[in-house]
Amino acid sequence: MAFSLFTSKNRIINLVLNDHSIRLLELKQVNPPSAQRWYERFLPPGIISDGKITDIESLSNILEQCIDEWKIHRRQVRFIVPDQLVIIRKVSIPAEIQDDEMQGYLYLELGSSIHLPFEEPVFDIYPLGSDGKTRELLLFAAPEQNVLEYSNLLTKIKLNPIAADISPLALYRLYYQLDHASNSEVLFSVQFDMTSVNLCIFEENVPLVMRQFALPFNVDLWDIKTDLSGAIVYKYTGDTDELVIQFEDIFREINKLVDFYRYSLHKENQDISKFLLNGDHPMLHSIHDEMQERFETPVDVISLETEIKGKIDRTPISQLLPLGLALKGVQ
Numbered sequence: 001m002a003f004s005l006f007t008s009k010n011r012i013i014n015l016v017l018n019d020h021s022i023r024l025l026e027l028k029q030v031n032p033p034s035a036q037r038w039y040e041r042f043l044p045p046g047i048i049s050d051g052k053i054t055d056i057e058s059l060s061n062i063l064e065q066c067i068d069e070w071k072i073h074r075r076q077v078r079f080i081v082p083d084q085l086v087i088i089r090k091v092s093i094p095a096e097i098q099d100d101e102m103q104g105y106l107y108l109e110l111g112s113s114i115h116l117p118f119e120e121p122v123f124d125i126y127p128l129g130s131d132g133k134t135r136e137l138l139l140f141a142a143p144e145q146n147v148l149e150y151s152n153l154l155t156k157i158k159l160n161p162i163a164a165d166i167s168p169l170a171l172y173r174l175y176y177q178l179d180h181a182s183n184s185e186v187l188f189s190v191q192f193d194m195t196s197v198n199l200c201i202f203e204e205n206v207p208l209v210m211r212q213f214a215l216p217f218n219v220d221l222w223d224i225k226t227d228l229s230g231a232i233v234y235k236y237t238g239d240t241d242e243l244v245i246q247f248e249d250i251f252r253e254i255n256k257l258v259d260f261y262r263y264s265l266h267k268e269n270q271d272i273s274k275f276l277l278n279g280d281h282p283m284l285h286s287i288h289d290e291m292q293e294r295f296e297t298p299v300d301v302i303s304l305e306t307e308i309k310g311k312i313d314r315t316p317i318s319q320l321l322p323l324g325l326a327l328k329g330v331q
Contacts, residue, residue, distance in 0.1 A: 012162065013072055014326040015079040017150070019048045019195040020217065021232060021280070022062070024070060025322035030330055033177055033304065038319045039070050042232050045219050051082025053149055064157050077154055078163040078325050083191070083198040085142040086166050087116060088210045092134045106139070118143040126206065138206060140166065165325055167191055168200035168207050171278055174324035175302060181205060185273035186261070188297070190254065191321070192279035192287055194234065197250050199257050201272070208265070211257055215246055231316050234282040247287065251294060258295075275299040280318035 016023040021043050028036035043062065047055045067073055091114055097105050102125055106114060110121070123141035130136070151161040168189055175181055183204055191198040195217045200210040221238030236243065262271055275297055277288050284301075291299045304315040304323070315323060 012076045012078055012326075014322045015077050015154075016167075016322045016325065017043070017048060017079065018082060018193060019043070019045070019050070020193075022066060023319065023322050024066070024072065025319055025326055027323070027326035027330070030177070030327065033174060033323055033327060034313065035315055035319060035323060035326075038316075038322065039066070039230055040232055040318065041066060042224055042226075045217065048082070050214065051084030052146055053153070056149070056153060060153060060157060063153070067157060067159070072159070074158050074160065076160045076162050078165060078328060079150060079154065079161060080167050080170060080321070080325060081142050081147055081150070081164050083167055083196065083210075083212045084214075085146050086210070086212075087121075087139075087141045088200075088207055089114075089116070089139045089141065090128070090208070091137050091139050093137060095130050095133055095135050097135065102137070114139070116141055120144045122147050128206070138208070163328060165328055167198060167321055168202075168210060170321055170324035170328070171276070172202060172205070172207070172324070173327045174320055175276060176205065177324075177327055178302065178304075180300070180302075182273075186270060187274055187276055188254075188258070188261075188272045189276045189278070190291075192250070192277065192281045192284060194281055197253075197279075199254060201257065201261050203270075209257070209261065211253065213250060213253055215250075216242075229316070231318065232280075236282070243283065247290065251290070254291075254295075272297050277301050278317065278320055284317065 014025045014027070021040055023040045025038040026036040028034045041062070047059050053059055093102070093105060106123070106125070110116065120143070121141040122144040123139055126138040128136040128138055147164060151164070154161045168191070171189060171191065187202040189200045189202065195215050197213045197215060198210065200207050202208070218238070221236060223235040223237055225233050227233050258272055275291060275295065277284065277291065277299055278301070281287065288299055288301055302320055304320065305313065
């Protein structure tokens with residue numbers, strides 16, 4: 001499941017851009033998953049805002065510097081479509097519509113039976129089942145203009161974009177590859193980053209509902225450095241009560257989505273089995289402890305260690321999303 005804009009090739013790097021960072025990872029092996037190398041760079045505010053490129057010249061200059069430093073000239077690249085741009089919607093179509101007719105049918109129905117908050121989407125579909133009269137599909141959609149803006153920028157700076165994905169699927173792919181997934185579970189993924197939080201509920205390995213929330217980010221209240229491994233280190237210098245308020249808002253949204261799943265989607269017949277917490281927020285450990293305290297549902301965190309020639313190699317939690325992206329199409 002990914003946006004069908006590109007053809008697949010080999011020798012691929014994996015790129016995640018968001019409002020505050022650029023991350024790149026190259027896959028070493030699939031089982032167990034591990035990185036050949038990874039890099040990250042802090043992105044100043046105002047270059048990408050709410051997932052949309054707002055200063056393309058600055059972003060282009062920074063990416064060109066990264067290409068030189070990371071030695072990735074003319075490489076093929078997968079990238080994550082920012083969560084803020086993505087809509088997941090369940091739709092029904094007549095059962096007689098054939099597989100090769102679905103894309104055309106959906107385009108014709110846009111604006112009439114299918115309503116999206118933007119025009120001219122790029123989308124992918126995932127079949128859910130049929131009752132003989134109608135077929136249910138899961139529709140993944142994003143504004144084509146914004147997705148192409150990313151892919152065209154990558155092409156302009158001499159990279160070769162071949163695939164686009166969304167973050168909940170990329171993270172779930174890693175979770176699944178590590179054999180943590182169960183077909184019977186209902187997984188609630190929480191991607192808690194510096195500038196945003198993505199909530200997504202998976203049922204039978206399929207993402208059914210997703211919500212995205214912005215987090216206030218005042219760069220003047222953070223001490224931002226790069227450690228010896230190349231990882232970005234954030235230290236908050238402001239009033240911690242402000243962060244507590246932010247977290248409280250997100251915990252309320254988690255509760256709302258749990259209730260929506262429980263009461264609206266399943267009429268109290270099914271509940272969340274597990275939370276999967278991930279992200280690059282520097283207080284993720286405290287967030288994990290608070291979620292364990294507040295919710296009766298278990299809270300899982302992916303911890304990835306591989307032994308190479310007697311040495312333990314730990315993949316930073318901030319790199320798990322690009323690692324999941326790297327597993328796309330190679331399993």
